[in-house]
Amino acid sequence: MLGVTKIDRILRNPSLGLIPLLVFSILICYIDSLIAVGVALILSLIGLIAVKTRNRLIYDISTLTFLMALLLSFTSLSDRSVLSKFVVVETIFVILLIFIRLSKGRLLTIAARDRDKAAKNLLKESFRVAFQSQYSLTFHLLLILLYFATGNRDYPNTENTFIINIAQIIIIGLIFVESTRLHLMRRRLFSEEWLPVVTETGQVTGKVAKSVTTDLKNRFMHPVVRVALMSKGEIYLKERDQMRVLNPGKLDYPFERYMQFNDKIDDTVKKIFRKECGSESLPLRFLLKYTFENEVTKRLIFLYVSEVNDEEQLKKLNLEGGKLWTATQIEDNIGTGIFSECFELEFEYLKNTLLLAQRFKKTL
Structure with a gap:
């Protein structure tokens, strides 16, 4: 299956359709032109059979x-x-x-009726190579x-060969450029983060690249x-990374991550803990699910809590750049613009549930 996939990727390169012309330009210099044309035609027909229509x-x-x-x-x-034979073919x-x-508009209109978006993209790639060629x-x-x-009518064989060689260099260059472009594009797509598109109920309806959706x-x-992250009734907060889409530089939990396409929530939580503190064994509890939307982002948020009341265990987390905040300190600064929007929404829930329970325990 892996071999088939690699072959399919190779055949997706439309510039390979120039190979018959390249082979013809080489063969015509050494063998009978009829045989050279026959070989090139066979290669073209093989391409028609092996490559998808679009x-x-x-x-x-x-x-x-x-x-x-x-x-x-x-x-x-x-x-x-x-040289004359090659010029005629070229x-x-x-x-x-x-x-x-000249037929591009009509062909694209026909392709637009096809629900297969990949097929339409392949056709556009073919047009790109066709225009460059x-x-x-x-x-x-x-x-x-x-x-x-x-005015030179002698046309020495060396000069004929040189002129045909220029065409060969052009064809090889076109194939190289397109192959390099597709390779770089595949590498970028391979390293791209793919995010699921969901409804408010959490149903996945598709996926989109993170760079695109941003x-x-x-x-x-x-x-x-x-x-x-809570410890003895206090909440650990640190500044959000400046590269964050939402509220960069604002105080928030250090643990936040987009779910990746086909990932489970448990996998995402493990990645969060592994990135921030190198541990995946912290106690964890689901609190609530809610939707958040402003002018820059729309999110279905799954909020969890991890309570670590043991000081030694807390030190082992190797957290940097933040500190534990008491409920009073947070309340004194709510609305001043130092906290993230999501945190201010969630704090009201935390204050009336977990933090209230912590205060109740202290009074016993």
């Missing part, structure tokens, strides 16, 4: 090009020089690329035209796990 645009063009070249091989074209290829460009090969044809315009602000709702 991603084989360049193979379609290549197949049509070499079918036409095959027919022309039985005409007076067979008596022409190697010209056909470029003309078909131009035709495809059109511009690059047209430039090469202009160079050949300039060469012919010099720009879209509160368009989608994502689940966020928060853990309040």
Whole structure:
């Protein structure tokens, strides 16, 4: 299955549809042009069979090009020089690329009816390579035209080969650039954080990249796990990282994390504790679930509490940059803008439940 996946990734590169033209440009310099056209046509047909419909645009063009070249091989074209034969094939290829460009709107309209978004993206990738190929090969044809315009009619074989070599460099460059771009894109997607899109009840309806949803602000709702760390009736708070989407620099719990797509809440809590204090064995209790929305974010928040009343255990957590706050200290500063919005909402609940219970225990 892994091998199939790798092959599928390779075949997703639409620039590989240029390989038949590259092979033809090499073979025509050494063997009969009819055989060179036949080999290129076979490679094009293999591409048509192996590659998905929306991603084989360049193979379609290549197949049509070499079918036409095959027919022309039985005409007076067979008596022409190697360079002339290649120019004819390259010209056909470029003309078909131009035709495809003019048909882009209609083809994309047809693709828009397809519910498969991946197929539409593959078609757009194919158009990208088609346009790049059109511009690059047209430039090469202009160079050949300039060469012919010099008036030299001898066309030595070395010069013919050099001109064809330029086309080969262009084709290899197009394949290299597209392959590199797709590789970098795959690496970025692999390292990307994918967040589930949820309803207010917690039902997952899809996923979106974190970098994308940040720009879209509160368009989608994502689940966020928060853990309040308490010790003997006090709450540990520290400044939120400046890279946070919501309330950077405000005082809050150190334990907050977006749930990742396909992650369970328990997995997210473990990642939180592992990142902040290197431990996954803290006592934990679920408190409540609620929705939060402002102009920059929309969240379905799962609030947990971890009560650590043993001082030695608390020291082992290696927490840095924060401190324990008493309920009185927090109440004196509520509304001054130093706490995060979520914390101020949750504090009212904590004050009337856990903190109230702690005060009650002290009076016994």
